[in-house]
Amino acid sequence: MIRVLVILLFSVCAQAATVRWLTIDGAIGPVSNEMVESALELARQENAEALIIELDTPGGLLKTTRIMCKSILASPVPVIVYVAPSGARAGSAGVFITLASHVAAMAPGTNIGAAHPVGLGGFGSSQDTSGVMEGKVTNDAAAFARTLAEQRGRNAEWAELAVRESKSITEYEALELGVIELIAPSADSLLTLLHGRIVSVDGRQDTLDTSGAIVAETPMSLRLRILDFIADPNIAYILLLLGIYGLFFELYNPGAIFPGVVGAMSLVLAFFSLQLLPISWAGLALIVLAIILFVLEIKITSYGLLSIAGVLSMVLGSLMLFQPGLTGLTIGLGVVIPAAILTAAFFLFVVGMGLRAQARKVVTGAEGLIGEIAVVTTPLALEGKVSVHGEIWSAQGDVALPIGARVKVTRVDGMLLTVESVKPASTT
Numbered sequence: 001m002i003r004v005l006v007i008l009l010f011s012v013c014a015q016a017a018t019v020r021w022l023t024i025d026g027a028i029g030p031v032s033n034e035m036v037e038s039a040l041e042l043a044r045q046e047n048a049e050a051l052i053i054e055l056d057t058p059g060g061l062l063k064t065t066r067i068m069c070k071s072i073l074a075s076p077v078p079v080i081v082y083v084a085p086s087g088a089r090a091g092s093a094g095v096f097i098t099l100a101s102h103v104a105a106m107a108p109g110t111n112i113g114a115a116h117p118v119g120l121g122g123f124g125s126s127q128d129t130s131g132v133m134e135g136k137v138t139n140d141a142a143a144f145a146r147t148l149a150e151q152r153g154r155n156a157e158w159a160e161l162a163v164r165e166s167k168s169i170t171e172y173e174a175l176e177l178g179v180i181e182l183i184a185p186s187a188d189s190l191l192t193l194l195h196g197r198i199v200s201v202d203g204r205q206d207t208l209d210t211s212g213a214i215v216a217e218t219p220m221s222l223r224l225r226i227l228d229f230i231a232d233p234n235i236a237y238i239l240l241l242l243g244i245y246g247l248f249f250e251l252y253n254p255g256a257i258f259p260g261v262v263g264a265m266s267l268v269l270a271f272f273s274l275q276l277l278p279i280s281w282a283g284l285a286l287i288v289l290a291i292i293l294f295v296l297e298i299k300i301t302s303y304g305l306l307s308i309a310g311v312l313s314m315v316l317g318s319l320m321l322f323q324p325g326l327t328g329l330t331i332g333l334g335v336v337i338p339a340a341i342l343t344a345a346f347f348l349f350v351v352g353m354g355l356r357a358q359a360r361k362v363v364t365g366a367e368g369l370i371g372e373i374a375v376v377t378t379p380l381a382l383e384g385k386v387s388v389h390g391e392i393w394s395a396q397g398d399v400a401l402p403i404g405a406r407v408k409v410t411r412v413d414g415m416l417l418t419v420e421s422v423k424p425a426s427t428t
Contacts, residue, residue, distance in 0.1 A: 019214070019215050055083050059093045081105070108183065113162045155179050158178075195208060318339065373408055373409075375405070379401070379403060394415060408422050
């Protein structure tokens with residue numbers, strides 16, 4: 001009896017379809033693209049019934065978005081984009097990915113839209129998309145959104161408005177306007193609603209069989225986990241500051257090596273992160289200005305005014321760095337405030353102490369003798385002996401001096417001091 005049950009259970013499991021599940025939560029960038037490519041390859045190898053992408057994104061890189069959409073359009077496995085959980089959104093780049101899917105679904109309490117290309121740049125891209133350039137970028141993105149919607153039989157007019165006018169709608173409005181096909185409150189309900197739906201895949205009609213399907217999560221590799229961690233705005237910001245600290249410390253203390261190596265590595269990682277994220281040049285410029293103000297505070301007596309201006313510039317630049325109004329990406333105040341204070345302390349105390357130490361007069365070694373007062377111990381007829389710091393040195397001078405005369409050391413050449421006579425203080 002047990003053997004029969006095992007056979008029946010094995011038979012049922014063998015017939016059950018497999019659905020690949022991939023979760024994308026965050027900005028769209030190269031890491032997201034690799035995740036989708038890997039999931040599509042696994043789904044193809046397993047002959048999976050479909051790949052479901054659970055999406056929650058504020059936006060990302062337009063170039064990467066195009067690559068992802070191209071992969072979805074050419075996929076031999078149906079791709080379902082599910083904007084979830086409640087509170088999630090498919091903003092900016094997420095609109096294009098949703099439009100490219102074979103089936104688009106949203107959870108209650110989600111929204112989609114605001115795909116204007118201003119928020120789709122990355123590090124080094126122009127944030128001031130004005131005039132002719134804005135028109136070119138916007139027209140190109142609008143045409144891309146329209147062609148995706150038309151290919152999938154969705155509302156092309158709304159897709160274009162989402163780009164040109166940053167239109168954003170709720171899940172129910174999206175269903176009513178024909179932007180999506182389904183509203184599903186959970187993964188199980190989504191599989192139920194997908195069952196029996198006919199989709200066009202690679203020029204052929206395919207009927208989805210998701211009833212009782214086995215959902216297989218697509219794990220993120222260690223490499224992608226590390227890259228995804230680095231791409232976090234807060235981590236990118238911290239790496240940028242660590243890089244600045246390390247390089248400054250190395251420049252003011254040549255030969256320390258470790259701070260320079262850590263600083264260089266941090267800057268490289270920071271630039272990698274920033275190229276994945278849409279940043280504001282104004283925010284970055286304010287952070288650089290803050291560093292300059294802190295350095296000037298060390299060299300110029302401003303009674304703290306430059307330090308206050310530096311802290312304000314650092315805080316404002318940090319808050320503006322990722323354009324939260326356009327992309328939803330921001331740095332937490334719990335990171336910004338301590339970072340501004342630590343940066344001010346670093347430059348005012350650590351770097352300041354280093355500069356003051358470099359400017360301090362040498363008090364040890366041969367160089368420490370220059371400027372010291374010595375006493376002639378043998379008649380100094382151009383050459384003789386003097387006592388300084390309790391030591392007897394050979395000395396030479398420009399005039400003859402008797403024993404007990406006071407002289408000042410002006411030069412040190414090996415074991416020979418050059419001295420000059422010190423006039424005795426006048427008495428009244």
